[in-house]
Amino acid sequence: MVELPLVESPRPxxxxxxxxxxxxxxxxxxxxxxxxxxxxxxDAVACEAGVGxxxxxxxxxxxxxxxHALIDDRERDFQEAFIRGPAPLxxxxxxxxxxxxxxxxxxxxxxxxxxxxxxSTPVTPGLRYGHPVYIxxxxxxxxxxxxxxxxxxxPYLADVLLAALDPDFVIYQRQxxxxxxxxxxxxxAQLIDSL
Amino acid sequence: MVELPLVESPRPxxxxxxxxxxxxxxxxxxxxxxxxxxxxxxDAVACEAGVGxxxxxxxxxxxxxxxHALIDDRERDFQEAFIRGPAPLxxxxxxxxxxxxxxxxxxxxxxxxxxxxxxSTPVTPGLRYGHPVYIxxxxxxxxxxxxxxxxxxxPYLADVLLAALDPDFVIYQRQxxxxxxxxxxxxxAQLIDSL
DNA sequence: GGGCTAACCGGACCCTGGTCCGGTTTCTGC
DNA sequence: GCAGAAACCGGACCAGGGTCCGGTTAGCCC
Numbered sequence: 001m002v003e004l005p006l007v008e009s010p011r012p013x014x015x016x017x018x019x020x021x022x023x024x025x026x027x028x029x030x031x032x033x034x035x036x037x038x039x040x041x042x043d044a045v046a047c048e049a050g051v052g053x054x055x056x057x058x059x060x061x062x063x064x065x066x067x068h069a070l071i072d073d074r075e076r077d078f079q080e081a082f083i084r085g086p087a088p089l090x091x092x093x094x095x096x097x098x099x100x101x102x103x104x105x106x107x108x109x110x111x112x113x114x115x116x117x118x119x120s121t122p123v124t125p126g127l128r129y130g131h132p133v134y135i136x137x138x139x140x141x142x143x144x145x146x147x148x149x150x151x152x153x154x155p156y157l158a159d160v161l162l163a164a165l166d167p168d169f170v171i172y173q174r175q176x177x178x179x180x181x182x183x184x185x186x187x188x189a190q191l192i193d194s195l
Numbered sequence: 196m197v198e199l200p201l202v203e204s205p206r207p208x209x210x211x212x213x214x215x216x217x218x219x220x221x222x223x224x225x226x227x228x229x230x231x232x233x234x235x236x237x238d239a240v241a242c243e244a245g246v247g248x249x250x251x252x253x254x255x256x257x258x259x260x261x262x263h264a265l266i267d268d269r270e271r272d273f274q275e276a277f278i279r280g281p282a283p284l285x286x287x288x289x290x291x292x293x294x295x296x297x298x299x300x301x302x303x304x305x306x307x308x309x310x311x312x313x314x315s316t317p318v319t320p321g322l323r324y325g326h327p328v329y330i331x332x333x334x335x336x337x338x339x340x341x342x343x344x345x346x347x348x349x350p351y352l353a354d355v356l357l358a359a360l361d362p363d364f365v366i367y368q369r370q371x372x373x374x375x376x377x378x379x380x381x382x383x384a385q386l387i388d389s390l
Numbered sequence: 391g392g393g394c395t396a397a398c399c400g401g402a403c404c405c406t407g408g409t410c411c412g413g414t415t416t417c418t419g420c
Numbered sequence: 421g422c423a424g425a426a427a428c429c430g431g432a433c434c435a436g437g438g439t440c441c442g443g444t445t446a447g448c449c450c
Contacts, residue, residue: 118320172320191352211398211399
C-alpha cells in the first residue's frame with residue numbers, strides 16, 4: 001500500500017507492526033518463488049510468516065493489495081519513467097510517441113510481472129477504477145490525449161486505451177492468441193496512430 | 196473413437212432434471228426481484244427452489260452460467276439482430292454504420308440488464324475470452340473490421356473494441372463517471388470513425 | 391410389472407477470502 | 421520506571437463458491 005502523507009502525517013507504524021509487514025512480504029515472496037502466484041493464499045502467507053491471519057489483513061487490507069505491495073517498486077519505477085524519465089516515454093518527445101511508448105512499456109511490465117499485476121488488479125469494478133494506480137495512469141493518458149485529440153475525446157479514449165493494457169487482456173493476447181510482443185506493439189502503435 | 200455429437204448432446208434431459216432446472220430459474224428470478232443481483236447466492240437459490248446445492252451446480256455449472264441463463268433470451272435476440280436483423284445493426288448497411296450500431300445496441304443491453312451481464316461474465320480470463328458469447332461477438336466484429344481496416348488489424352481491434360463494451364467498463368462510465376448514454380454513444384461512434 | 395443402468399439428487403464437506411474481538415504489546419507523558 | 425491509552429496480535433469464526441459420493445429415481449427393455 002502507498003504511504004504518501006498527502007495531507008497530514010500519519011503516525012509511523014509501531015515496531016512490531018513494521019516487523020510483521022516485513023515478515024509477511026518475505027513470506028509472500030518465498031511462496032511466490034516456490035508455488036507461483038496461485039500458491040499465495042492468505043492462510044499460507046500468514047502461516048509462512050508465523051503470524052495470524054488478522055495481522056495479514058490489517059497490514060494489507062486484501063489479497064489484491066498484498067500483490068500490489070509485491071510489485072510496488074517496479075510500479076513506482078514505471079510511473080517515475082513516464083512522468084519524469086527520458087523521452088520518448090518521459091517528457092520531450094511528441095505526444096503520439098509518448099503514447100506509443102507508454103503502451104510498449106506497459107507490455108514490458110506485463111511481460112515481466114504479468115501474473116502479479118493481474119492479481120493486484122481489484123476485481124470489484126468500484127475498487128478497480130478508483131484505485132490510485134488506475135487514476136495515475138488515466139490522468140497521464142488524459143493529459144497526453146488532450147493534446148492529441150482535444151479535451152472532449154480524451155477521457156473516454158484514455159479509459160479505452162487502459163482497457164487495452166489490462167494485464168488479463170494482454171496475457172490473453174500473448175498466451176491464448178499467441179501474439180508475439182512485436183505484433184502486440186504494432187497493434188497498439190497503429191491504434192494510437194489512427195486516433 | 197467415440198461418436199461425438201457435433202452440435203448438441205441429442206439425449207434429452209431427464210424429467211426430474213428438467214423440472215429442477217425450471218424451479219431453479221424461477222427461484223433465481225424471484226430472488227433477483229426481491230433482493231437484486233447480490234441476493235442471488237448459490238445457497239439461496241438452491242434453498243428457494245427447494246433442491247440441494249449439488250443439483251444447482253450440476254444444472255448450471257457455476258454462478259456466472261446461472262446468470263447467463265437468466266439473460267439468455269435477450270442475448271439471443273441481440274445476436275439474432277446483428278446477424279440477421281434489419282440494418283444498420285444487421286446486414287445491408289455500410290460497415291462503419293454496423294459497427295456503430297453494434298456498440299449502441301450493446302449499450303442498450305447493458306442499460307437494461309447491466310448487473311446481470313456483469314455477473315454473467317466469467318472472472319477467470321481463460322473462461323471469459325473462450326466463452327461462446329465472446330467468440331460470437333468477436334467473430335462478428337472481426338468480419339466487419341476486416342472490410343474496414345483489413346485482416347491484419349481486424350483481430351486486435353475487435354478485442355480492443357469488445358473491451359470497451361465490457362459491462363463493468365460501461366457501468367463505470369455511466370455510473371461512476373456519470374456519462375450519459377448519449378455521451379457514451381458519441382465516444383464510441385468517434386472511436387469507430389477514427390479507425 | 392420387473393429388473394437393469396445411467397443419470398440424478400441432496401447435503402455434508404472443503405477451500406479461501408475476509409471479519410471480529412478479547413487479550414497483549416508498544417509508545418507516550420509524567 | 422510506571423500508568424494509561426492506542427495500536428496491534430491471533431485465531432476462531434463467517435460466508436459464499438464449488439466438489440463429492442452414497443443413496444435414489446427415471447427411462448428402457450424384456
